[in-house]
Amino acid sequence: MVGTVTYRSVKSTDTGRTPDEIVLTPAARRILDVASALFYAHGITAVGVDTIAAESGVTKRTLYDRFGSKDALVASCLAERNRLWWARLEARLAELDGERVLATFDCYLDTRDIGRGCAFLNAAAELPREHPAHALARGHKRAVRERIGELLALDHPDLEGRDDLAEHLFLLLEGAVSQRGLDDDDRRMRTARDLAASLLPSGRPASTQG
Amino acid sequence: MVGTVTYRSVKSTDTGRTPDEIVLTPAARRILDVASALFYAHGITAVGVDTIAAESGVTKRTLYDRFGSKDALVASCLAERNRLWWARLEARLAELDGERVLATFDCYLDTRDIGRGCAFLNAAAELPREHPAHALARGHKRAVRERIGELLALDHPDLEGRDDLAEHLFLLLEGAVSQRGLDDDDRRMRTARDLAASLLPSGRPASTQG
DNA sequence: ACCATGCTATACAGATCTGTGAAGTCGGGG
DNA sequence: CCCCGACTTCACAGATCTGTATAGCATGGT
Numbered sequence: 134m135v136g137t138v139t140y141r142s143v144k145s146t147d148t149g150r151t152p153d154e155i156v157l158t159p160a161a162r163r164i165l166d167v168a169s170a171l172f173y174a175h176g177i178t179a180v181g182v183d184t185i186a187a188e189s190g191v192t193k194r195t196l197y198d199r200f201g202s203k204d205a206l207v208a209s210c211l212a213e214r215n216r217l218w219w220a221r222l223e224a225r226l227a228e229l230d231g232e233r234v235l236a237t238f239d240c241y242l243d244t245r246d247i248g249r250g251c252a253f254l255n256a257a258a259e260l261p262r263e264h265p266a267h268a269l270a271r272g273h274k275r276a277v278r279e280r281i282g283e284l285l286a287l288d289h290p291d292l293e294g295r296d297d298l299a300e301h302l303f304l305l306l307e308g309a310v311s312q313r314g315l316d317d318d319d320r321r322m323r324t325a326r327d328l329a330a331s332l333l334p335s336g337r338p339a340s341t342q343g
Numbered sequence: 344m345v346g347t348v349t350y351r352s353v354k355s356t357d358t359g360r361t362p363d364e365i366v367l368t369p370a371a372r373r374i375l376d377v378a379s380a381l382f383y384a385h386g387i388t389a390v391g392v393d394t395i396a397a398e399s400g401v402t403k404r405t406l407y408d409r410f411g412s413k414d415a416l417v418a419s420c421l422a423e424r425n426r427l428w429w430a431r432l433e434a435r436l437a438e439l440d441g442e443r444v445l446a447t448f449d450c451y452l453d454t455r456d457i458g459r460g461c462a463f464l465n466a467a468a469e470l471p472r473e474h475p476a477h478a479l480a481r482g483h484k485r486a487v488r489e490r491i492g493e494l495l496a497l498d499h500p501d502l503e504g505r506d507d508l509a510e511h512l513f514l515l516l517e518g519a520v521s522q523r524g525l526d527d528d529d530r531r532m533r534t535a536r537d538l539a540a541s542l543l544p545s546g547r548p549a550s551t552q553g
Numbered sequence: 554a555c556c557a558t559g560c561t562a563t564a565c566a567g568a569t570c571t572g573t574g575a576a577g578t579c580g581g582g583g
Numbered sequence: 584c585c586c587c588g589a590c591t592t593c594a595c596a597g598a599t600c601t602g603t604a605t606a607g608c609a610t611g612g613t
Contacts, residue, residue, distance in 0.1 A: 307521055
C-alpha cells in the first residue's frame with residue numbers, strides 16, 4: 134500500500150502513559166480492531182479465535198503468525214485501548230486551561246456508546262492475575278491515578294491535603310466508571326463529576342462540563 | 344439426614360435485600376458451594392460443568408437435574424452470594440448504634456481474603472446483559488445504594504443534601520470495591536472509609552474502624 | 554534471478570464444551 | 584409392598600476450543 138513498510142509485530146506489553154504507535158500489517162490491524170470489539174462486546178473467554186479470524190477476513194494461520202497466541206492478542210488489544218485512551222485524554226487536556234482534573238470525567242462522558250463499561254476493569258475481572266492483560270489493566274488504572282495527582286498538582290500547587298483529594302477524586306471516578314457498566318447510562322458519571330467539582334478549591338457545587 | 348425433608352430446587356432469581364433461605368439437597372448444596380468458589384476464582388466462562396461436577400463429587404447428571412443449566416447455576420451462585428452479603432451486613436448493623444453507613448465499608452474490610460474483588464462486578468463484567476446473573480448483579484448494587492440512603496436517613500434525619508451525600512458515599516465505596524480487585528490489598532478501601540467518615544456531619548477526618 | 558514476507562487455503566490434532574439418554578441403586582414414607 | 588426422589592454410571596451427540604502442519608500465491612527489495 135505505501136510501499137516499503139517494515140512491519141513490526143506486536144509483542145510488547147507497555148503499561149505506560151504514552152506508548153509508541155505500533156506499525157501493523159494490514160491484516161494484523163484488522164485482527165486487532167475486530168478482536169478488540171468482539172472481546173469488549175462478548176467477553177474475552179467467550180470469543181474464539183475462529184470467530185475473530187473469520188470476522189477479520191483472515192485465516193487463523195495469519196492470526197497466529199502475527200500475534201503468536203490468543204493471550205498475546207488479548208494483551209495487544211488492551212495495550213491498544215490504553216494507547217487510544219491516553220491519546221484522547223491528552224488531546225482534551227491540551228486544549229484546556231483551568232481545572233484539568235475534571236477532564237478525566239469528561240473523557241468518559243463524551244463517549245457516545247457506553248456499551249459494557251470499562252474494558253480494563255472487565256478484562257481484569259475475567260482474567261487471572263497471571264494473564265499479561267491483567268497487568269496491563271492494573272498499569273492503566275495506576276497511571277490514571279497518578280495523572281490525577283499530577284493534574285491536581287499543576288492546577289493547585291499550594292493546596293493542603295492534595296494527595297487525599299487526588300485519591301478522593303480517583304475513587305469518585307472509578308466508582309462511576311465501574312457502575313456505568315451496570316447502569317447503561319451516564320447519570321452517575323455526571324453526578325460524580327459534579328461531586329468532584331464541588332470538592333475542588335475553586336469549586337462551586339455544580340456546573341456541568343464546558 | 345433429618346428425615347422427611349422436602350427439597351426445593353433453586354429457580355428464583357431474587358434480587359432483593361432479604362431473600363428467603365433456600366433448602367437444597369445435599370448434592371445441590373455442594374454443587375452450589377463448589378461452583379461459587381470456582382466461578383469466583385477462575386471466571387465463569389472459564390469453568391466448565393465437568394469440573395464443577397467432579398469437584399463436587401457429583402455426576403453431571405445430578406448437576407443438570409438440580410439446576411437445569413449452567414446459566415441457571417451461575418444465577419443461583421450469585422443469588423446465594425447476595426443472600427450471604429446481606430446477612431453479613433445486617434448482622435453487623437444489628438450490633439451497632441451510631442454512623443451505620445460506614446458499616447458497608449467495614450463489611451468489605453473484615454473479609455480476610457480479597458481474592459478477585461467483587462463477585463457481582465466480575466460476573467457483570469463477564470456476562471452479557473441478557474444473562475440472568477447480570478440482572479442479579481445490577482439488583483445487588485442498586486439495593487446497596489438504596490440501603491446506604493436508608494442508613495443515612497436513619498442516622499441523620501434532618502441533614503441537608505442527604506441524597507447527594509448518599510450517592511457520594513456509594514461512589515466512594517464502589518470505587519474502592521472495584522479497585523480492590525486490582526490492588527489485591529485493602530489500603531484503598533480503608534482510605535475510602537476514612538474519606539467517607541470525613542464527609543459525615545459528625546465526621547472528623549480519620550478514626551479507623553471500631 | 555532470488556528470496557523474504559504477507560497472506561491464503563485446507564485439513565487436522567486433541568481437548569473441552571454444554572447437554573441428554575438409558576438404566577440402575579438405595580432409602581424412606583405411604 | 585410399592586413407589587418416589589436423590590443420585591450414580593456410562594455413553595454419546597454435536598459443537599467449539601486453541602494451535603499446527605503442509606502447500607502455495609503474490610509482491611517487492613536486493
